[in-house]
Amino acid sequence: MTEITNFRGEVAQPDTGTLPDCAADALLRRVGERVRKARERKGIPRRVLSERSGVSPRYLAQLEAGAGNISIGLLQRVATALGHRIEWLVGEEDPWTSDALRVARLFRVANSDVQQAVLEKLNATESVTSRAQRICLIGLRGAGKSTLGRLGGEALGIPFVELNRDIEDHSGMPIEEVMAFYGQDGYRNLEAQAVRRVIEKHDTLILAVAGGIVAEPETFGLLLNHFHTIWIRTSPEEHMSRVREQGDERPMAGNAEAMEQLEAILSSREPLYEKALAQVDTSGRTVDQSVADLVAVVEHHGFLR
CATH class of the missing domain: 1.10.260.40 (lambda repressor-like DNA-binding domains)
Incomplete structure (x- = not known):
């Protein structure tokens, strides 16, 4: 048997690895x-x-x-x-x-602008698959997310989940108590965990989330990558009116500038809400009309294909 030596001239030891x-x-x-x-x-x-x-x-x-x-x-x-x-x-x-290795070589030597463009293109392609048939309704409180999510789910024959209800079920306490006990940061952590649970459990559903979730980059990124997002929007006046109709006087109680604050919040979040793949405007629309609008948007974009 011919001995094989290493670069120092020493006899190489037999290979003891697991490869056949x-x-x-x-x-x-x-x-x-x-x-x-x-x-x-x-x-x-x-x-x-x-x-x-x-x-x-x-x-x-x-x-x-x-x-x-x-x-x-x-x-x-x-x-x-x-x-x-x-x-x-x-x-x-x-x-x-290999085309894959050739692309990898070209990517390594490309400038940062080209690399970023390639990553955005590949991420967009990946997201189409990773979103499955999940739909997420985003928007400010009072736009109608919960109502449209529930009725839209019934119309489309798919489950509806409200994220805050999921948080309540897993924490064993109402959202108000969750906020008081854990604070804003703690609530946001529970919110992110809830989004991950929904992704793991459901490939097909309509999810309604709280209006402020878009301000958490990591959690909002999960939504954008794993859901077909739809911005449910309406006018500031209808936002305020609907919240009051729900029996919540907090937006107006003792605060004459509540409408200005609401408009400021809406204005600051609009660039984030506009990242959604589609929009449904419920301003001046009945519930039945808005549900029909939602179903039409879902079917037009093929979110359940």
Whole structure:
């Protein structure tokens, strides 16, 4: 049996890894061929590669012949000397014909603007799949998210979930007590956990969320990536009127500037709400008309396909 020595001239120890002999042999041949091709394409003599990598010419010859049981450390030296990443040498895809590896190489050398454009395009493609048939209604309180979500779910034959009710079910207390006990930061953490639960549990549903969720970048990012988002909107006057009809006098009680504050909140959040994929304006519309509008938007955009 011919002994194989390492770059110091020492006898290499037998491979004790878990790869079957045939797989190990194929890997060694693949690595050797790629090292040889990369060296020849770059016009680098084996002696020069030896000097750059610190691996002896004799061992490089064994490596290129597919007979060198090279260590990861030495292979990293060779890869670096050739100007390649180590996975380029050992991966199963052919680096000279693989479109994926070619794109990866081009991406690494592209400027930041090109890289950002590529990432945005790929993320958009990924999101279409990751959103499944989940629909999320966003918008300021009083726009009609809960009512439209419940009736829209019935019309479309899919489940409806109100995120705050999910938080109440898991915390065992009303939202008001959750806010008092955990504070705003604690509530936002519970809100993010609830969104993740909904994603894991449902591939098809309508979800209604609180108006301020868009101000939490990470949680809002989850919604944008995993749901087909629809902004349910209405006029400030109807926002205020509907909240009061629900029996909540807080928006107006003792605050003559409540409408100005509401308009300011709506104005500040509009750029975030506008990130939704679609909109339904409930201003001056009956409940039945708004439900029909919601169903039409869902069908037009193919959110349940």
